[in-house]
Amino acid sequence: MAAPTRSPTHAARTSASAPRLYRTKNDLPADTRVTVVARFNQWLADCIDLQTQCKQAHWNVKGPTFIALHELFDEINEDVEDYVDLIAERAVQLGGVVEGTARAVAARSSLDEYPLRASSGEEHVESLSSALAAFGKTVRDGIAEMDELGDKGSADILTEISRGIDKWLWFVDAHQQTAPAAAGNGVKARAR
Numbered sequence: 001m002a003a004p005t006r007s008p009t010h011a012a013r014t015s016a017s018a019p020r021l022y023r024t025k026n027d028l029p030a031d032t033r034v035t036v037v038a039r040f041n042q043w044l045a046d047c048i049d050l051q052t053q054c055k056q057a058h059w060n061v062k063g064p065t066f067i068a069l070h071e072l073f074d075e076i077n078e079d080v081e082d083y084v085d086l087i088a089e090r091a092v093q094l095g096g097v098v099e100g101t102a103r104a105v106a107a108r109s110s111l112d113e114y115p116l117r118a119s120s121g122e123e124h125v126e127s128l129s130s131a132l133a134a135f136g137k138t139v140r141d142g143i144a145e146m147d148e149l150g151d152k153g154s155a156d157i158l159t160e161i162s163r164g165i166d167k168w169l170w171f172v173d174a175h176q177q178t179a180p181a182a183a184g185n186g187v188k189a190r191a192r
């Protein structure tokens with residue numbers, strides 16, 4: 001969603017959706033690689049956004065659960081940083097160009113804005129678990145998408161990331177899980 005105040009060159013600076021590939025001996029068809037690279041640029045933007053949100057939570061959390069959450073959020077950040085690299089380098093392996101600057105990422109990310117004034121452990125748990133769940137969903141959807149395109153390598157990378165995000169979502173989510181909800185309730189509350 002482009003803000004009206006952005007300069008006319010803004011679109012030109014965030015142009016990964018344009019089919020721009022380096023020559024490679026990788027045998028995946030060029031049209032498949034174009035699609036995969038564009039999708040990986042989207043996951044890259046989301047993942048870098050998620051990483052900054054982990055740090056935002058790590059730095060700003062307050063309250064009686066400070067030390068546990070401060071350390072947990074940094075552990076999540078470290079894994080998410082690895083996912084950023086996995087995602088970016090997959091696109092480059094396929095001849096693509098990645099757009100991972102803060103400005104490109106901010107323009108493209110599909111994640112909700114992190115509340116900059118969040119303070120308590122409860123607020124950060126709610127915000128970060130929502131971001132993890134949203135990113136987890138788009139990555140999980142991507143596994144089937146890459147399978148359908150015949151790119152098992154990309155599907156495998158997304159599967160690894162999905163597994164890790166599911167684990168970290170559990171670690172954060174558990175702070176809010178006091179009693180089992182009726183079937184489907186938790187899913188509905190989170191799906192936005």
Ligand SMILES: [Fe+2]
Nearest residue numbers: 058059070074
């Ligand atoms: Fe730190």
